[in-house]
Amino acid sequence: MSHSHAIVAGLLNAVLGLAFLMITAALLTWVERRLLGFFQDRPGPNRVGPFGVLQVAADGIKLLFKQDWIPPFADAGVFVLAPAISMITVMLAMAVIPATPLIGIIGDLNVGLLFFLAMSGLGVYSAVLAGWASNNKYSLLGGMRAAAQMVSYEVFMGLSLVGVVMLAGSFNLTDIVRSQRHMWYVVPQFLGFIVFFLGGIAETHRLPFDLPEGESELGAGFHTEYSGIKFGMFFVGEYIGIMLISAMTTVLFLGGWYGPVLPPFMWFGIKTGLLICFFILLRAALPRPRYDQLMAFGWKLLLPLTLLNILVTGALMLGLPGPA
Amino acid sequence: MLSSLRTLWYTFLHLFQRNVTVQYPEQMPYLAPRYRGRIVLTRDPDGEERCVSCNLCAVACPADCISLQKTETEGRWHPEFFRINFSRCIFCGFCEEACPTYAIQLTPDFEMSEYIRQNLVYEKEHLLISGTGKYPEYNFYRVSGLAVPGKDKGEAEHERPPIDIRSLLP
Numbered sequence: 242m243s244h245s246h247a248i249v250a251g252l253l254n255a256v257l258g259l260a261f262l263m264i265t266a267a268l269l270t271w272v273e274r275r276l277l278g279f280f281q282d283r284p285g286p287n288r289v290g291p292f293g294v295l296q297v298a299a300d301g302i303k304l305l306f307k308q309d310w311i312p313p314f315a316d317a318g319v320f321v322l323a324p325a326i327s328m329i330t331v332m333l334a335m336a337v338i339p340a341t342p343l344i345g346i347i348g349d350l351n352v353g354l355l356f357f358l359a360m361s362g363l364g365v366y367s368a369v370l371a372g373w374a375s376n377n378k379y380s381l382l383g384g385m386r387a388a389a390q391m392v393s394y395e396v397f398m399g400l401s402l403v404g405v406v407m408l409a410g411s412f413n414l415t416d417i418v419r420s421q422r423h424m425w426y427v428v429p430q431f432l433g434f435i436v437f438f439l440g441g442i443a444e445t446h447r448l449p450f451d452l453p454e455g456e457s458e459l460g461a462g463f464h465t466e467y468s469g470i471k472f473g474m475f476f477v478g479e480y481i482g483i484m485l486i487s488a489m490t491t492v493l494f495l496g497g498w499y500g501p502v503l504p505p506f507m508w509f510g511i512k513t514g515l516l517i518c519f520f521i522l523l524r525a526a527l528p529r530p531r532y533d534q535l536m537a538f539g540w541k542l543l544l545p546l547t548l549l550n551i552l553v554t555g556a557l558m559l560g561l562p563g564p565a
Numbered sequence: 566m567l568s569s570l571r572t573l574w575y576t577f578l579h580l581f582q583r584n585v586t587v588q589y590p591e592q593m594p595y596l597a598p599r600y601r602g603r604i605v606l607t608r609d610p611d612g613e614e615r616c617v618s619c620n621l622c623a624v625a626c627p628a629d630c631i632s633l634q635k636t637e638t639e640g641r642w643h644p645e646f647f648r649i650n651f652s653r654c655i656f657c658g659f660c661e662e663a664c665p666t667y668a669i670q671l672t673p674d675f676e677m678s679e680y681i682r683q684n685l686v687y688e689k690e691h692l693l694i695s696g697t698g699k700y701p702e703y704n705f706y707r708v709s710g711l712a713v714p715g716k717d718k719g720e721a722e723h724e725r726p727p728i729d730i731r732s733l734l735p
Contacts, residue, residue, distance in 0.1 A: 526575075526577075
């Protein structure tokens, strides 16, 4: 009896978490457009509802009712699958994030960090398959760029976390946060923090690393051919991706739910929210690098830096006595 | 790298600057008095039509959107019909510059959208206003030498009486 209770509670937790994610991702589209507006000295969408919040609903309705078109030259099965992968992978990855020790779906998973990396690795497939299935040269170029960019930045993202894992001695995200009670890992792992965040931007293919989309050169890159709610799924996937990277950065480097005075979940929310705003600031401020510049930046700068970070962290942990 | 950070900082500072947007339907933008908007036909200070249907506006119009027909009552010329097709008008103001009697004038008003294109063709009754527009004093027939009812030759402002060409006296 208690076993079935646990199952129901778990399901309820997952469903509520999913709903919360969807709503927050939708609201994020509005937040992003308003913030971008403010960065450009204009108000942004402020007409529908109080402060324009209902713009989200208007956009949702529009996307739902638009013609959902599969081009006759596309590979229909894969074409439909790709946006689903985009959403599923980021949502699954969100499941392992502990907002607080109590709030979270499976925050206590003992391979949480690996699961996150695996899911963001799978996320590459959405862009690649979408680009391939669209059977369109711009989409294919976008998908190809996505593959190269995301696979290479995956490497630095994974390597930049090795330092954190060494310090915490665990892949369990809850344990990693707990081990930051006295000092956030952003201090001893500053390089790791920077590289992880840059890798995260590339991983979610957000500006300035939005080469797979590249509106000015590729139309919309891998999702050129998508319309209606399939496009919406890519969109929501992208915004949940932003939340995912922000939440991960908070958990791994910024001490998760730890902070004075305010309750833990608020600290987690504040830190994640500020990082999300920083994502938007990046979009407002920086131009897109060239494709070869992006790859050179990754392989020639970030990779040596992360390796150096691992070496130094390891050496210090061996050399310094006491808890580290 | 450093310049990227600087760009980030300057963009961030824009968060604290005032928006430049004018919330249009609630908050009207400032339009200069000489703004070139909706075209009107004005009247002289006596309340008569200023237009003498000389056709100069129609000739000057680069979009060919003005058409009119002259008619005459008691020596005064005025248009029988005067039609401006605002779906073609480019609001260049050439008609206003060409007009010798200050009859046709552009006003600071641009809110003239229509759902039916036909409604953009304005007839004289839509164009003619009751006032004098930008030149409250000017009255063409009071400064020209033409004889009209109530004013004979030589009675206009700054006009000398006509010379009797059959007399030898100076």
